[in-house]
Amino acid sequence: xxxxxxxxxxxxxxxxxxxxxxxxxxxxxxxxxxxxxxxxxxxxxxxxxxxxxxxxxxxxxxxxxxxxxxxxxxxxxxxxxxxxxxxxxxxxxxxxxxxxxxxxxxxxxxxxxxxxxxxxxxxx
Amino acid sequence: xxxxxxxxxxxxxxxxxxxxxxxxxxxxxxxxxxxxxxxxxxxxxxxxxxxxxxxxxxxxxxxxxxxxxxxxxxxxxxxxxxxxxxxxxxxxxxxxxxxxxxxxxxxxxxxxxxxxxxxxxxxxxxxxxxxxxxxxxxxxxxxxxxxxxxxxxxxxxxxxxxxxxxxxxxxxxxxxxxxxxxxxxxxxxxxxxxxxxxxxxxxxxxxxxxxxxxxxxxxxxxxxxxxxxxxxxxxxxxxxxxxxxxxxxxxxxxxxxxxxxxxxxxxxxxxxxxxxxxxxxxxxxxxxxxxxxxxxxxxxxxxxxxxxxxxxxxxxxxxxxxxxxxxxxxxxxxxxxxxxxxxxxxxxxxxxxxxxxxxxxxxxxxxxxxxxxxxxxxxxxxxxxxxxxxxxxxxxxxxxxxxxxxxxxxxxxxxxxxxxxxxxxxxxxxxxxxxxxxxxxxxxxxxxxxxxxxxxxxxxxxxxxxxxxxxxxxxxxxxxxxxxxxxxxxxxxxxxxxxxxxxxxxxxxxxxxxxxxxxxxxxxxxxxxxxxxxxxxxxxxxxxxxx
Numbered sequence: 001x002x003x004x005x006x007x008x009x010x011x012x013x014x015x016x017x018x019x020x021x022x023x024x025x026x027x028x029x030x031x032x033x034x035x036x037x038x039x040x041x042x043x044x045x046x047x048x049x050x051x052x053x054x055x056x057x058x059x060x061x062x063x064x065x066x067x068x069x070x071x072x073x074x075x076x077x078x079x080x081x082x083x084x085x086x087x088x089x090x091x092x093x094x095x096x097x098x099x100x101x102x103x104x105x106x107x108x109x110x111x112x113x114x115x116x117x118x119x120x121x122x123x124x
Numbered sequence: 125x126x127x128x129x130x131x132x133x134x135x136x137x138x139x140x141x142x143x144x145x146x147x148x149x150x151x152x153x154x155x156x157x158x159x160x161x162x163x164x165x166x167x168x169x170x171x172x173x174x175x176x177x178x179x180x181x182x183x184x185x186x187x188x189x190x191x192x193x194x195x196x197x198x199x200x201x202x203x204x205x206x207x208x209x210x211x212x213x214x215x216x217x218x219x220x221x222x223x224x225x226x227x228x229x230x231x232x233x234x235x236x237x238x239x240x241x242x243x244x245x246x247x248x249x250x251x252x253x254x255x256x257x258x259x260x261x262x263x264x265x266x267x268x269x270x271x272x273x274x275x276x277x278x279x280x281x282x283x284x285x286x287x288x289x290x291x292x293x294x295x296x297x298x299x300x301x302x303x304x305x306x307x308x309x310x311x312x313x314x315x316x317x318x319x320x321x322x323x324x325x326x327x328x329x330x331x332x333x334x335x336x337x338x339x340x341x342x343x344x345x346x347x348x349x350x351x352x353x354x355x356x357x358x359x360x361x362x363x364x365x366x367x368x369x370x371x372x373x374x375x376x377x378x379x380x381x382x383x384x385x386x387x388x389x390x391x392x393x394x395x396x397x398x399x400x401x402x403x404x405x406x407x408x409x410x411x412x413x414x415x416x417x418x419x420x421x422x423x424x425x426x427x428x429x430x431x432x433x434x435x436x437x438x439x440x441x442x443x444x445x446x447x448x449x450x451x452x453x454x455x456x457x458x459x460x461x462x463x464x465x466x467x468x469x470x471x472x473x474x475x476x477x478x479x480x481x482x483x484x485x486x487x488x489x490x491x492x493x494x495x496x497x498x499x500x501x502x503x504x505x506x507x508x509x510x511x512x513x514x515x516x517x518x519x520x521x522x523x524x525x526x527x528x529x530x531x532x533x534x535x536x537x538x539x540x541x542x543x544x545x546x547x548x549x550x551x552x553x554x555x556x557x558x559x560x561x562x563x564x565x566x567x568x569x570x571x572x573x574x575x576x577x578x579x580x581x582x583x584x585x586x587x588x589x590x591x592x593x594x595x596x597x598x599x600x601x602x603x604x605x606x607x608x609x610x611x612x613x614x615x616x617x618x619x620x621x622x623x624x625x626x627x628x629x630x631x632x633x634x635x636x637x638x639x640x641x642x643x644x645x646x647x648x649x650x651x652x653x654x655x656x657x658x659x660x661x662x663x664x665x666x667x668x669x670x671x
Contacts, residue, residue: 037332071490074490
């Protein structure tokens with residue numbers, strides 16, 4: 001990390017990072033994000049994350065980015081897992097137990113089939 | 125009972141009333157009953173809906189369809205088409221045009237999750253909190269850059285002042301004014317303190333911000349430091365928030381490496397650094413002067429005010445103390461301007477408010493909504509209705525020190541002024557929703573138990589008052605309360621408010637006062653009839669248990 005000394009520096013860091021992301025997104029097929037706030041972790045997000053990482057290793061899925069994020073506030077639905085395949089809109093799954101995580105990896109990630117019954121419903 | 129399917133709101137500002145809104149409301153109720161939908165559809169008057177071109181307006185959720193102007197004669201057709209046939213009532217829809225206020229906010233979010241399109245929580249749950257690049261990609265540190273390179277400190281304070289931002293910790297003090305007080309003193313050094321000692325039962329909004337978006341707190345504190353002339357900041361964080369502390373520490377060290385903290389930030393001559401200070405679990409340390417004492421290494425007991433921290437704060441120096449939620453409003457205001465910020469919320473309480481919603485609703489969690497939304501809307505839209513179709517009895521806002529809001533106030537806009545006029549307070553952002561099975565004596569007892577345990581014991585009104593009030597409430601809940609007990613409770617409540625040294629004792633009286641004000645008959649039933657109407661109290665008749 002280089003020190004940011006001006007607004008131009010900040011813009012440059014941002015541009016470079018966006019470029020890096022574009023390159024990474026081009027070479028990856030899917031992005032998985034797990035909500036890891038205290039509430040998510042208490043509901044079992046660590047186990048869910050572990051399951052996802054194991055599934056990636058078992059199936060040799062090198063082209064998937066897994067990242068963590070904070071709590072979004074939908075605590076009722078923790079653990080929450082977001083899946084985005086390519087440029088498609090992201091899908092937000094709720095109450096993702098390790099078993100559900102396995103199913104999501106199998107069906108959504110490997111076969112591109114969204115598991116509707118696990119998706120958190122929109123509010124309005 | 126079926127869960128509530130639709131929420132029908134009728135505008136009831138003076139102009140709507142003049143054009144027959146009350147008759148529309150009455151006919152809606154009748155038509156809904158005639159269609160046998162009264163268990164599935166809620167109708168209510170909502171006040172000013174934010175646009176005045178087609179009054180009276182009828183808004184139906186969850187579809188957020190806006191009809192207007194609606195005459196009483198239109199009502200049967202509207203109910204038949206929209207609520208029975210579930211299609212748009214042709215010809216009645218209001219013209220689409222720019223909306224304002226909470227209606228605009230809700231309409232723009234049709235078909236999304238409550239987690240999308242937010243201001244304060246924009247990045248929480250979206251970015252990786254341990255990755256500073258992720259923050260930068262999502263416009264992070266741009267507000268700090270703008271403040272330091274394009275604005276003078278006075279301009280920053282002016283912008284915050286114009287935005288109308290008020291403290292979100294509960295008191296609602298204008299943030300711009302607080303900053304101005306500190307900037308006007310010539311006493312240096314000055315300090316920026318972020319109050320992250322979130323201990324009110326049922327609140328966790330600050331934790332979510334700290335865990336999900338720690339860099340925003342750092343950026344906001346640096347902007348505040350620049351505005352008032354402070355070079356040092358403290359984050360006083362609740363000891364139990366371990367994950368938040370770790371993520372803050374990571375974020376601070378990243379910010380130092382990147383040059384967002386330290387010397388000559390963004391090439392200006394402004395320097396700023398932040399320390400984390402963990403609390404040790406005392407509720408009262410969320411009070412700003414007790415918090416300052418605690419940072420100084422003393423017992424966390426409040427100071428007498430005045431003088432206020434704006435002139436005599438940390439180490440006796442001028443200090444800004446801002447709540448986490450308050451201060452993270454700052455970067456978006458600086459970035460987009462005060463005029464943009466004032467588009468959200470009401471004219472006297474602009475912006476949004478973050479609430480934790482819990483209790484007897486179908487969906488609990490954390491929401492960000494514009495100021496001025498009503499409790500009824502929050503429950504119907506975000507809480508997905510009451511659990512098991514029960515009806516609302518009361519809501520406790522802001523944890524134990526908040527108000528007990530009876531169901532009759534559920535159409536009062538949730539903003540500082542409207543709530544103050546109704547004699548209740550918004551509190552720090554918890555909405556505990558209670559159904560008819562909740563006993564108010566039990567609720568007051570639980571609150572007093574909390575205050576009794578948290579009282580430091582320094583002053584008698586609080587030390588003895590909270591203990592004695594708890595004993596009396598316990599006796600009432602056991603069915604052995606007397607008329608004398610009620611009189612004593614009334615007096616204790618008044619004494620707590622008037623004679624306690626600090627806010628803890630003063631607010632300990634709030635649950636008693638509110639229960640007496642709104643639910644006196646229910647308390648009397650416990651004493652005179654020896655009956656708990658809600659069926660929640662033990663009523664064992666044994667005083668021994670009451671001790």
